[in-house]
Structures are given as C-alpha cells and as structure tokens.
Amino acid sequence: MKALFSLVAVVILILLAWFGSGSSGGAYLFGVILPYAAITLFVLGVVYRVLKWARSPVPFRIPTSCGQQKSLPWIKNSNLDNPHSLVGVVARMALEVLCFRSLFRNTKAEVKDGPRLVYGSDKFLWLGALAFHWSFLIILLRHYRFFTEPVPGFIMGIESLDGLMQIGVPPLLITNIAVTGALLYLWARRFTNPQVRIISLIADHFPLVLLLGVVTSGVCMRYFFKVDLPAVKQLAMGLISLNPVVPAGIGSIFFIHLFLVSVLLAYFPASKLMHMAGIFLSPTRNLANSNRRVRHINPWNYPVKVHTYEEYEDEFRDVMKAAGLPVEKE
Amino acid sequence: MYDAGKIIVGLVIFLLLITAPVWYNAASGQASYAPHLEIVTDAKACVAPTDYMRTSHMELLNTWRDEVVRHGEREYTAFDGTVYEKSLSNTCMGCHSNKAEFCDRCHDYMAVGRPYCWDCHVEPKGGSQ
Ligand code: HEM
Numbered sequence: 001m002k003a004l005f006s007l008v009a010v011v012i013l014i015l016l017a018w019f020g021s022g023s024s025g026g027a028y029l030f031g032v033i034l035p036y037a038a039i040t041l042f043v044l045g046v047v048y049r050v051l052k053w054a055r056s057p058v059p060f061r062i063p064t065s066c067g068q069q070k071s072l073p074w075i076k077n078s079n080l081d082n083p084h085s086l087v088g089v090v091a092r093m094a095l096e097v098l099c100f101r102s103l104f105r106n107t108k109a110e111v112k113d114g115p116r117l118v119y120g121s122d123k124f125l126w127l128g129a130l131a132f133h134w135s136f137l138i139i140l141l142r143h144y145r146f147f148t149e150p151v152p153g154f155i156m157g158i159e160s161l162d163g164l165m166q167i168g169v170p171p172l173l174i175t176n177i178a179v180t181g182a183l184l185y186l187w188a189r190r191f192t193n194p195q196v197r198i199i200s201l202i203a204d205h206f207p208l209v210l211l212l213g214v215v216t217s218g219v220c221m222r223y224f225f226k227v228d229l230p231a232v233k234q235l236a237m238g239l240i241s242l243n244p245v246v247p248a249g250i251g252s253i254f255f256i257h258l259f260l261v262s263v264l265l266a267y268f269p270a271s272k273l274m275h276m277a278g279i280f281l282s283p284t285r286n287l288a289n290s291n292r293r294v295r296h297i298n299p300w301n302y303p304v305k306v307h308t309y310e311e312y313e314d315e316f317r318d319v320m321k322a323a324g325l326p327v328e329k330e
Numbered sequence: 331m332y333d334a335g336k337i338i339v340g341l342v343i344f345l346l347l348i349t350a351p352v353w354y355n356a357a358s359g360q361a362s363y364a365p366h367l368e369i370v371t372d373a374k375a376c377v378a379p380t381d382y383m384r385t386s387h388m389e390l391l392n393t394w395r396d397e398v399v400r401h402g403e404r405e406y407t408a409f410d411g412t413v414y415e416k417s418l419s420n421t422c423m424g425c426h427s428n429k430a431e432f433c434d435r436c437h438d439y440m441a442v443g444r445p446y447c448w449d450c451h452v453e454p455k456g457g458s459q
Contacts, residue, residue: 170388
C-alpha cells in the first residue's frame with residue numbers, strides 16, 4: 001500500500017510535468033520558477049534543520065565505543081573504534097562518510113530450523129548503499145557540465161572513465177547501471193525482507209521511487225529520447241547567472257527530469273534524506289571518548305540551593321537538645 | 331549552540347559547494363557564451379532534419395556504422411531524397427570539413443570530450459583539436 005502510494009505519487013508528478021510543460025508559460029514554470037523555488041527551499045531547509053540540531057545540548061560524550069578505550073600506556077587502545085583524539089575522530093568520520101563503515105558491520109538475524117536464532121554477516125545492504133551513493137555523487141559531478149563554462153577538465157575525465165566500456169554511442173556509463181541496479185535492490189529489499197517490510201513507511205518508499213524516477217528519466221534522456229543538449233545548457237547557465245531563459249524545443253522528458261529533481265530538492269529538508277547532514281552531527285560518531293580523562297562540565301548546571309548540616313542544626317537546635325540528641329555547637 | 335564554530339564552518343562549506351557554479355561562472359565571465367557553429371558547405375540541408383541532427387547525430391552515426399560494417403549497406407537515402415554514402419570521414423566531414431569550428435566547438439561546450447572515433451577514422455586536415 002505504502003509502496004503503491006509512493007509509486008502513484010511519482011507517476012502523478014511525471015504526468016504533471018509532461019502535460020504542464022507543453023506551453024511556453026508551462027515551460028517557464030517547470031524550467032525556471034519551480035527549480036528556483038526548490039533550490040531556495042533546499043538551502044534554507046537544510047541550514048534551518050542543521051541549526052536546529054545544533055541547539056540540542058551535548059553535555060557528555062556518548063560515542064559508541066566498539067574497541068578498547070585509551071587508558072594506561074601498556075593497554076592497546078583502538079583509536080578508530082574508541083577515538084580519544086581529534087585525529088581518531090576525523091579518521092572514524094571519514095571512514096563512516098566515505099565507506100559506510102558501520103553499515104559494513106551490518107548483521108542479519110534469522111530463525112533457522114530448531115528453532116535456532118542465527119546471526120550472520122549481511123554485506124548486501126552495505127554494497128547497495130555504497131554503489132548508490134558513489135554513483136550518485138559521480139553523476140552529480142558530471143552534471144556540472146551543464147552549469148560551468150568552460151567545463152573544468154576533471155569533469156570530462158570523469159565522463160570518459162565512466163564510459164570506459166565504450167558500449168554504444170553515446171557510450172554506456174557504468175554509473176548509470178550501478179545507480180539503477182542499486183536503487184532497485186534497495187527498494188526490493190523493502191519487500192522481500194519481512195522485518196524491513198513491516199517498518200517501511202511512505203517516508204522510506206517515496207524517496208526511493210522519486211530517485212528511481214529522476215534516474216530513469218535521465219537515463220532515458222541520454223540513451224532513448226534525445227533532447228537538444230546545447231539548449232539545456234543554455235537554460236541551466238541562465239538559471240545559474242540569474243538571467244533565466246527558456247530556449248524553445250527542449251523535449252518534455254527534460255522537464256520531467258528537472259521537475260522530479262525540483263521535488264526531490266524541495267522535499268529533501270523535510271525527509272529522511274537529511275541524513276546527508278545528519279551523519280556529520282551524529283554524537284555517537286563525532287565525539288572523542290574523553291569522558292574519563294577530561295572534565296566535562298554540564299553546561300546547564302545552575303547553582304543548586306543546598307541545606308548544610310550547620311544550617312540544619314541552627315534551625316532545629318532547640319528541638320534536638322530537648323530530645324536529648326547530641327549537637328555540635330552549643 | 332554547541333560546537334558552534336565547527337557547525338558554522340560545515341554550513342559555510344555546504345553553501346560554497348552548492349553555489350560553486352555561480353562563483354565559477356562569475357569568475358570565468360562566460361555564462362552567456364553559446365558556441366557559434368560554422369557551416370562551410372554550400373548545401374542547404376544536412377543528411378537529416380536539423381532538429382534531429384542536433385539531438386541524435388551520434389545515433390545516426392552508430393546506425394550507419396552497424397549497417398556498413400555488419401550488413402555492407404553503404405547507401406543512405408536522406409529525407410529529401412538525396413543519396414549519400416554512409417561514411418563518417420567522407421560524408422559528414424565532406425560537408426563539415428571544419429571539424430574544429432563545428433563538431434569540436436559544440437562538443438567542447440557540452441563536454442563530450444573527444445569521441446574516440448578519430449582514433450581510427452581520418453580527420454579532415456587542419457581540423458584537429
Ligand atoms: C538530483 C539531481 C540529479 C540526478 C540524480 C540526475 C540523474 C541523471 C542521470 C542518472 C542521468 C543519465 C546520464 C548521466 O548519468 O549523465 C541524467 C541525465 C541528464 N540530466 Fe540529470 N540528474 C539530476 C539533476 C539534473 C539537473 C538539475 C538538470 C538540469 C540541467 C539535469 C539534466 C540532465 C540532462 C539534460 C541529462 C541528459 C544527459 C545526456 O543526454 O547525456 N539533471 N541525469
């Protein structure tokens with residue numbers, strides 16, 4: 001149901017862009033106004049959410065420690081899994097962000113005959129996630145050819161590396177296969193694995209279907225329904241230089257692509273995709289385990305009103321004496 | 331705010347990355363550049379309608395290549411009835427003999443790189459990148 005809802009939502013978005021971009025006013029709406037609105041929402045939304053997260057107090061160090069803490073000199077410390085210094089934290093974060101190290105340790109629990117509960121290693125989620133994110137990054141970088149003039153050399157380098165297999169004209173790009181395959185796997189996983197299936201919400205299905213829509217429309221545009229790319233670049237450069245123009249005769253497949261991207265950008269700050277910024281702000285990863293070596297003052301400590309024994313005695317001296325209790329001051 | 335310094339630096343990096351193309355193009359001053367494609371032939375039309383050529387000339391070349399190399403069909407009847415030889419170096423470059431001011435100029439603009447076709451096929455003289 002939730003998957004179906006997401007699928008239908010994306011199909012409606014596609015139809016909207018398809019029929020909406022037909023007229024010249026529609027092309028302006030889908031080619032200029034909506035992209036501007038989307039990027040504004042994206043930037044402001046991300047900044048807003050990060051600042052909001054940044055206001056939560058972090059009084060104490062709570063890194064997940066998966067290794068030996070730094071203590072006495074002869075006890076070997078595990079600097080990546082229980083970092084004690086900035087260097088360790090930076091290395092841990094880099095491995096996390098670039099290689100998804102924690103996901104690599106993902107395990108699966110299965111009930112086998114017996115019944116026996118068995119834990120096993122499960123690298124497919126890690127592999128799928130890694131393939132998706134890296135392809136996505138490379139594709140985004142390659143898109144800079146629409147947004148820069150002259151195009152920096154390294155972008156052409158990426159493209160020729162990506163088209164290394166030289167299959168077909170224009171050459172088939174490895175990332176296009178990888179990104180589609182990875183997205184299909186990540187989505188299929190939400191159906192085939194019963195535990196994952198039951199916890200999957202619309203907020204999980206929709207971004208996947210939306211990304212599949214973006215990628216499929218892009219792939220279709222490259223290999224099947226060609227559009228006038230110099231005109232696309234004119235439009236993109238117009239957007240970038242705040243001097244928007246909509247050249248006539250760009251196929252509607254381009255507006256579908258661009259509209260889906262706009263929806264993705266606008267939806268981003270409100271969605272789980274915010275893990276892009278969230279990963280950098282994860283206290284279980286980005287803090288050094290210095291709880292014991294450094295004194296951490298609780299930042300919201302206020303002066304506590306204490307009632308000392310002397311004051312207590314002053315207050316009750318007479319009563320205490322009357323009851324025959326010993327007092328310190330006569 | 332906790333760790334304000336680090337978070338602000340992170341946000342500034344994020345904003346710089348997002349807006350990088352804006353600064354890049356402002357610095358290069360080429361934002362409104364559009365390649366001027368020089369047609370040096372006297373012919374009025376290309377081997378297919380111009381719109382189609384703009385978007386799909388690579389597909390046409392690929393089809394020609396397959397038809398020539400695999401099926402030995404070397405004749406192509408254009409949309410206006412003219413018959414051409416299916417050949418990259420002879421037909422295309424016969425009319426578009428100014429590769430640098432035509433093919434390359436547009437390919438540079440779109441960062442298509444250098445199609446590997448020229449590893450084997452002959453370029454028109456003086457037309458190389
Ligand atoms: C989240 C952002 C985006 C994603 C994930 C995405 C994805 C893709 C993919 C996978 C392709 C297939 C070809 C390739 O890999 O290079 C593609 C092609 C394309 N994209 Fe995007 N895209 C995005 C944003 C944009 C934007 C903002 C534009 C507007 C200029 C755009 C315009 C195009 C065009 C014109 C093509 C066809 C390229 C060709 O024929 O070689 N895309 N896109």
